[in-house]
Amino acid sequence: MDIPFSRWHLAIEKRRSRRYFDLNLSMAPEALTALDKVCSQFVPFPHARSRLVTESADSVFKGIIGSYGKVRDAPAFIALIGNMDDPFVQEKVGYTGEGIILEATALGLNTCWVAGFFRPEIVASLIEVSNKERVLAITPVGYAHQFESWQEKLMTGFGRSHNRRALSKLVRGLPREKWPDWVNPSLEAARLAPSAANRQPWGLDVQDDGITVFVGTMGPEFNVSKRLDCGIAMLHLEVAALNSGCKGEWEFLPSPQVAKFKIRS
Ligand SMILES: Cc1cc2nc3c(=O)[nH]c(=O)nc-3n(C[C@H](O)[C@H](O)[C@H](O)COP(=O)(O)O)c2cc1C
DSSP: OOOOHHHHHHHHHHOOOOOBBOTTOOOOHHHHHHHHHHHHHOOSSTTEEEEEEOSOTHHHHTTOOSSTTOOBOOSEEEEEEEETTSTTHHHHHHHHHHHHHHHHHHTTOBOOOBOSSSOHHHHHHHSOOOTTEEEEEEEEEBOBOSSOOHHHHHHTTTTGGGOOOOGGGTEEESOGGGOOTTHHHHHHHHHTOOOGGGOOOEEEEEETTEEEEEEOOOSOOTTSOHHHHHHHHHHHHHHHHHHTTOOEEEEEOOTTEEEEEEEOO
């Protein structure tokens, strides 16, 4: 499936994590069909996939302690699954999952990446998962309450969890005056990517022939690979590059680099 870049580019600005859903608003059958279709068709890498599960997500969070990860009343969820034999599985699942999340956003649905704070064994009991695969993350889907409750506002630090670092803190390489037109919007889109605990672990290296995404922050991973976050930023970067008329390919790289978006000449 080709990336519907103008549709997903608009969704990058619109998307934000929502955790409390409205039980009274059921998803329209057309939205479910469209979501199921994108899950089966957006498979950019053979070792990463997604599955829509049209069952309440509550059982998947049952018994999880603490407020982070608390998701309530979502009527459905999407499992994001990777084949652990692939050395680049984390970034591939991040990239694939964010495509599905941007499509859900474009359909008017709400989502929230959750990795670490859910019960993968419950998810695996609801879908088929081979012994090489793991459910690395999920996202609830549905319609969130129109207005955030106090509890949800507290959880997001009254919107602070949506703040991002300045581009100047993330970027190295070619000086700004030498950037071709597609570079700035692509870096901006990568900057807006969501990440676990909003840690924004990515760095972005601008070169003559493309942009390399690398893990740019030290510190513990807390059970969720920073390469997963970087895969999400990669998808944002490519969506914006395409939207600026620039096509390219990803070359996966060993740690601490993640992948280079090489422009097609
Ligand atoms: C890989 C990943 C894992 C996440 N895990 C959780 C989680 O377990 N619980 C949760 O409430 N939010 C989780 N989030 C949501 C982040 O906290 C959120 O994306 C970040 O604070 C930025 O906020 P925004 O998505 O509203 O822009 C996760 C996000 C990512 C990308």
